[in-house]
């Protein structure tokens with residue numbers, strides 16, 4: 001049981017808006033500083049191979065200028081490995097990537113790609129970086145992550161968030177709950193994220209085995225209406241309320 005659920009704020013889509021006009025504003029580093037002021041415990045950013053939002057210089061500045069742990073999301077490629085080792089973030093989350101996808105569609109196939117990923121987990125670990133694997137809620141993927149030596153997994157919550165019916169959402173939530181308990185039982189630190197919003201966060205936040213949630217796209221969108229600090233503060237409040245109502249705080 002994790003006493004406090006950490007909130008990692010993903011600022012990728014501040015960079016999406018910046019890149020729409022090709023200039024320097026809005027600045028993702030300013031968003032990260034505001035996130036800290038609003039109670040974020042960490043900053044997450046995804047350096048995609050096509051650099052559609054976050055760029056190399058953003059990662060460097062997030063590492064150097066923001067006084068919060070940086071969770072660097074990346075594909076398992078040699079190019080990204082070299083950048084991550086040079087940037088030295090607190091953590092790297094290895095994620096699957098397809099050039100043509102609109103967003104990260106699923107989890108890494110750790111079970112199927114075991115040999116390919118092993119070198120990335122060990123090289124990043126040797127560089128003193130905490131490694132996490134972004135996976136589907138499945139025992140096979142959790143077992144594979146454990147056998148690779150990754151200390152952390154992040155469970156993809158996209159299918160739960162995108163569910164179209166109450167039944168489908170309940171089914172996805174059960175699948176996540178089972179995986180979270182199973183993963184914690186085999187000694188993995190459990191994170192979760194993707195697509196979470198004010199409506200979907202509480203049942204996930206109520207799971208006591210989860211140590212960290214990473215949330216981005218919804219918060220950046222909500223910030224247009226209420227401001228970034230208010231959006232993050234409300235997410236923080238809902239997470240804490242979920243833990244309290246579940247009897248874990």
Ligand SMILES: CC(=O)[C@@H](O)[C@H](O)COP(=O)(O)O
Nearest residue numbers: 012046073095102103104194
């Ligand atoms: C890995 C993950 O779930 C998110 O970081 C997501 O990748 C954000 O970036 P995109 O919205 O470009 O997918």
Ligand SMILES: NCC(=O)COP(=O)(O)O
Nearest residue numbers: 010193194195214216217
């Ligand atoms: N790893 C998930 C993440 O960082 C945020 O995902 P989203 O909230 O932007 O969908």
